[in-house]
Amino acid sequence: MTSKSRYRFIVTRLLTLIPLILGILLVTTLLLDLTPGDPARLVTGPRASDNDVAHVRSQMGLDKPFLIRYIDYVFNVVRGDFGTSFKTGKAVGAQIAQQLPITLSIAVGGIVVALLLSVVLAMLSVQKPDGIADQIVRILCVVGIGLPSFWIAIMLISYVALPTRAFPVAGIGTDMVTHVRAMILPILTVAISLTAPMTRSLRATLLDVRNSDYVLAARTLGFKGWGLTGGFILRNAAGPLVVVAASQAGYALFGTTVVEVAFSLPGIGQGLVTAASQRDFPLVQGYTFVFAIAIVVIYLIADVITSLIDPRVRIES
Amino acid sequence: MGVVQKIGALALSVAFLLGTAACGSGSAESANQIHIGRTEVFDGFTLDQELLNEDYAISTAVMEPLIRVGNEGKELQPGIASSWQYNDDDTQLTININPDAKFSNGKAVTANDVAFSLAVWKSGPNYGANYSSIASSTVKDDHTIVFNLSQPDSSIPAFLSYAVAGVIPKDYGGKSAKAFYQNPVGAGPFKVESWSTDGDIVLNKNPYYYKKGYPKADRVINSYTPDSNSVALQLKAGQIDLVNQLDSITAKLLDRSYIAKVPAHQTPTLVLNTQNAFLANKSVRQAIAYAIDYESLQKYGFYGFGELPNSSLPPNLEGSPKTTGGYYRQNIAKAKQLLKGVDIPASITLTYPTSGISAAVVQIIQSDLKKVGINVELKSVDGGTWSSSLSAGTFDMSTFATNANSPDLIDAPSYVVSTKMLYAQMDTSHLADLISSYKESTDTNAKQQIVQQIDDYLSDEVPYVVLNANKVIVAKQPDIKGLEVQPWSCYYYDTLSH
Numbered sequence: 001m002t003s004k005s006r007y008r009f010i011v012t013r014l015l016t017l018i019p020l021i022l023g024i025l026l027v028t029t030l031l032l033d034l035t036p037g038d039p040a041r042l043v044t045g046p047r048a049s050d051n052d053v054a055h056v057r058s059q060m061g062l063d064k065p066f067l068i069r070y071i072d073y074v075f076n077v078v079r080g081d082f083g084t085s086f087k088t089g090k091a092v093g094a095q096i097a098q099q100l101p102i103t104l105s106i107a108v109g110g111i112v113v114a115l116l117l118s119v120v121l122a123m124l125s126v127q128k129p130d131g132i133a134d135q136i137v138r139i140l141c142v143v144g145i146g147l148p149s150f151w152i153a154i155m156l157i158s159y160v161a162l163p164t165r166a167f168p169v170a171g172i173g174t175d176m177v178t179h180v181r182a183m184i185l186p187i188l189t190v191a192i193s194l195t196a197p198m199t200r201s202l203r204a205t206l207l208d209v210r211n212s213d214y215v216l217a218a219r220t221l222g223f224k225g226w227g228l229t230g231g232f233i234l235r236n237a238a239g240p241l242v243v244v245a246a247s248q249a250g251y252a253l254f255g256t257t258v259v260e261v262a263f264s265l266p267g268i269g270q271g272l273v274t275a276a277s278q279r280d281f282p283l284v285q286g287y288t289f290v291f292a293i294a295i296v297v298i299y300l301i302a303d304v305i306t307s308l309i310d311p312r313v314r315i316e317s
Numbered sequence: 318m319g320v321v322q323k324i325g326a327l328a329l330s331v332a333f334l335l336g337t338a339a340c341g342s343g344s345a346e347s348a349n350q351i352h353i354g355r356t357e358v359f360d361g362f363t364l365d366q367e368l369l370n371e372d373y374a375i376s377t378a379v380m381e382p383l384i385r386v387g388n389e390g391k392e393l394q395p396g397i398a399s400s401w402q403y404n405d406d407d408t409q410l411t412i413n414i415n416p417d418a419k420f421s422n423g424k425a426v427t428a429n430d431v432a433f434s435l436a437v438w439k440s441g442p443n444y445g446a447n448y449s450s451i452a453s454s455t456v457k458d459d460h461t462i463v464f465n466l467s468q469p470d471s472s473i474p475a476f477l478s479y480a481v482a483g484v485i486p487k488d489y490g491g492k493s494a495k496a497f498y499q500n501p502v503g504a505g506p507f508k509v510e511s512w513s514t515d516g517d518i519v520l521n522k523n524p525y526y527y528k529k530g531y532p533k534a535d536r537v538i539n540s541y542t543p544d545s546n547s548v549a550l551q552l553k554a555g556q557i558d559l560v561n562q563l564d565s566i567t568a569k570l571l572d573r574s575y576i577a578k579v580p581a582h583q584t585p586t587l588v589l590n591t592q593n594a595f596l597a598n599k600s601v602r603q604a605i606a607y608a609i610d611y612e613s614l615q616k617y618g619f620y621g622f623g624e625l626p627n628s629s630l631p632p633n634l635e636g637s638p639k640t641t642g643g644y645y646r647q648n649i650a651k652a653k654q655l656l657k658g659v660d661i662p663a664s665i666t667l668t669y670p671t672s673g674i675s676a677a678v679v680q681i682i683q684s685d686l687k688k689v690g691i692n693v694e695l696k697s698v699d700g701g702t703w704s705s706s707l708s709a710g711t712f713d714m715s716t717f718a719t720n721a722n723s724p725d726l727i728d729a730p731s732y733v734v735s736t737k738m739l740y741a742q743m744d745t746s747h748l749a750d751l752i753s754s755y756k757e758s759t760d761t762n763a764k765q766q767i768v769q770q771i772d773d774y775l776s777d778e779v780p781y782v783v784l785n786a787n788k789v790i791v792a793k794q795p796d797i798k799g800l801e802v803q804p805w806s807c808y809y810y811d812t813l814s815h
Binding site: 157 | 358360361365366368442443444495498499513514515516517519538540541542543544547548550551553554555556698699700701702704705706707708709735736740
C-alpha cells in the first residue's frame with residue numbers, strides 16, 4: 001500500500017462527502033418543513049398577530065419556496081455561514097463551536113475507555129476459552145448489550161454521583177475542575193454501552209487469530225501467556241477491532257445525545273434536541289451537518305488506520 | 318515498552334485521573350453564589366418574547382422594571398421609579414426616577430431611557446397591548462417623565478412591574494436591537510456574564526445597583542436541566558440551591574424540608590376550542606365541566622398538591638373572586654342532561670405537551686368524559702407543536718396553565734382576552750368592555766364587582782375548564798435566605814443569599 005494510493009483514497013472519500021452532505025441537508029430541510037409547528041410563531045410569541053408572525057416569517061426567509069431556501073442555505077454553508085439561530089440570534093457556527101468540544105470529549109473519551117476495557121476483557125476471556133473468566137465476560141457482554149445508555153446514566157447518577165458527591169449530578173460547572181469531574185460519568189456511560197459489543201467482537205477475532213499458524217509457530221518458539229497474547233494475537237486482531245470501533249464511534253456520537261440530556265451537558269446532542277423542539281431550523285441544519293461530516297470522517301479514519309495496521313488490506317481507489 | 322505495558326500504563330493514568338478528579342466533594346462554587354436550576358429553556362432577553370415565569374425572573378435581575386412588587390405580591394413598591402402619581406382625571410401618570418438608578422455600565426437611568434423603553438414595550442406583539450392606553454410620554458427633566466393616557470387606566474403601574482417592561486438604555490445604548498439583546502444592559506441587580514437558552518446563564522453583581530447593600534449574592538448561575546428528576550437530584554446533592562416550578566411528581570421525590578412555603582398559584586386548565594362545531598355549544602362545554610372528577614384529578618393527577626378550583630380566574634391574588642354559586646364539581650347526571658339531543662362526534666382530540674402536565678391528568682379527563690358518552694383521543698406532542706397548535710387554533714381540546722403576573726386583579730382577565738379566551742377562539746368583546754370599565758374605575762369595590770362579573774361570565778361560558786388551583790412548587794436548600802416568592806412564582810434575585 002503506497003502513500004500515493006492512500007492519499008488518492010482519502011481525497012476520493014472526501015469528495016464523496018459533497019453529494020452526501022447535500023443529500024442529508026436536503027432531507028433534513030424537507031423534514032423540518034413537514035414537521036408541525038410554526039417557527040415564526042414560536043419566536044414571535046403566542047399572542048402576536050398574524051401580521052406580526054408573517055413579518056417575522058419573512059425576516060427568517062421562511063416565506064420563500066423550499067428549493068430556494070435550500071439552495072440559499074447550501075451557498076451560505078459553502079461560504080462558511082451557517083446562519084443565525086431563530087431563537088437566540090447567535091451565529092450557529094459559533095454556538096456549535098462552543099458545544100462541540102463537550103460532545104467530542106464524551107464520544108472520544110467513551111471510545112478510548114471502551115477500547116481499553118474491551119481489550120482487557122477480551123484478553124482475559126481468551127486466556128482460557130470457556131473458563132470462568134471467559135464465561136463471566138460473555139455474560140457481562142450479553143447483559144451490557146441490552147442496557148440502554150439512559151438507564152446506565154440514571155444508575156450512575158443515583159448510585160455514584162448522588163451518594164458520593166464526587167461528581168456533579170448534572171451540568172458542566174463553571175470551573176475547570178468541575179468540568180473534568182462532570183465529564184467522567186458521561187464518558188463512563190458511553191464506554192459501558194460500547195464495551196460489550198466491542199468485547200464480543202474482539203473476543204471472536206482473538207479466538208480466530210490464536211488458532212492461526214503464526215501463533216502456533218510463536219507458541220512453538222516459547223512465547224506464552226501475556227507475551228503471546230499481546231505480541232502476536234492482539235496485534236493481528238487490531239484491524240477488525242478498528243472497524244468495530246469505527247462503527248461504534250458513529251453510534252457513540254449519536255448516543256451522546258441521550259447522555260447529554262441525561263447529564264444536562266450543553267453539547268451538540270442536547271442542543272439538537274432543544275433546537276428541534278423549538279423549530280430552530282438553522283441550528284438543526286447546522287447540527288445535522290456536523291454529525292454527517294463527523295460520521296464520514298470517522299469511517300475514513302478507520303479505513304486508513306486499518307490499512308496502516310494491516311498490510312493485507314488494500315485500499316481501493 | 319510492550320503492548321501490555323502500554324495498556325497498563327494507560328489504565329493507571331486513567332485511574333489516577335479518575336481518582337484526582339473524584340477528590341473533593343460537593344460543589345466548587347463560592348458561598349456567595351446562588352445556583353438555580355430550571356427545567357425550561359430560556360427564551361432569551363428580548364423583552365416581548367419572554368413567556369415563562371423563569372424568563373421573567375432572569376430578565377428582571379438584569380433589566381429591572383420601573384416598579385417592584387412586594388409583600389408577597391400584595392403591593393407595588395418603589396424601585397427604579399421612586400414614586401408615581403396620577404393627575405386629577407387619571408389621564409396622566411407622572412413617574413419620578415430614582416436618581417441613584419444606574420445601568421450596569423455606570424450610566425445613570427434618565428427619563429429619556431424610560432421614554433425609549435416605553436416605545437419598545439408598546440411595540441411588542443405579545444405584551445404591547447398592556448401599554449396601549451399610554452398614548453405618548455413627555456420628558457420633564459432627567460428624572461421625571463409623564464405618561465399621557467388616551468383614557469383613564471388605573472392598571473398601568475401594575476403593568477410597569479412586569480418583567481417585560483424592563484428599563485433599557487436609549488437607542489439600545491447605540492447598538493442594534495439584536496446586538497443589544499445578545500448582551501443586554503439594564504439597571505437590575507446583576508449583569509450578564511454569559512448565557513444560552515439551554516445552558517447556564519451566569520449573572521454577576523451590578524456594582525452600580527441603586528439599592529444599597531443589594532444584591533446579597535455576588536453571582537447567580539441559572540442552569541438548565543431538561544429532566545425534572547435530575548433537577549431534584551441536583552438539589553439533593555447540594556449542586557443547586559433553588560429550583561422553581563417543580564412538577565408534582567418530582568416534588569414527591571424530595572423531602573418536605575426542601576419544599577418552600579410559597580403563595581404561588583398556577584391554574585391548569587382544559588381549553589375547549591369553540592371553533593369546533595361540537596364545542597361551540599355552551600351546553601356541551603358545561604357538560605364537560607360537570608363530567609370531570611376534580612377530586613380524583615387533584616389526588617392522582619396533581620398528587621395532592623393544590624386545591625379544588627373555585628373560580629375561572631387564577632386565585633393567586635388578594636381579592637380574587639370565587640364563582641358565584643360555586644365552581645363546577647362532578648355531576649354526571651347533570652352532564653348527561655346537558656348533552657341530551659346533542660349530536661356527539663365519534664371522538665374529539667385532547668392535545669397536551671409531553672412535558673408540563675402529567676399523563677395521569679389527561680387520562681382521568683378521558684375516563685371522565687367517556688362516562689357521559691364523549692370519546693376522547695389523547696394526543697401527546699412536543700412543546701413546539703403544542704404551542705403552535707394553541708396559537709393557530711388547530712386543536713379540539715388542549716391543556717394550558719396560566720397565572721396572574723402582577724398584583725392587579727385585572728391582570729389575569731387581560732391575559733384571557735389577549736389570548737382569545739386562553740386560545741379557545743371565543744369572542745372577547747364583552748370581557749374587553751368589562752376590562753375597560755375596570756381600568757377606568759378608581760373605586761376598589763366597583764373594581765371587585767367587575768372582576769366578579771368577569772369570573773361569573775367565564776364560568777358560565779366555559780371556554781376553558783379550570784382543573785385545579787395549583788401551588789407552584791419551589792424547592793430550596795435550607796440555608797437559602799431572602800426567598801420572597803410572589804403569587805406567580807417569580808422572585809427577585811437581589812434578596813437571595815446563603
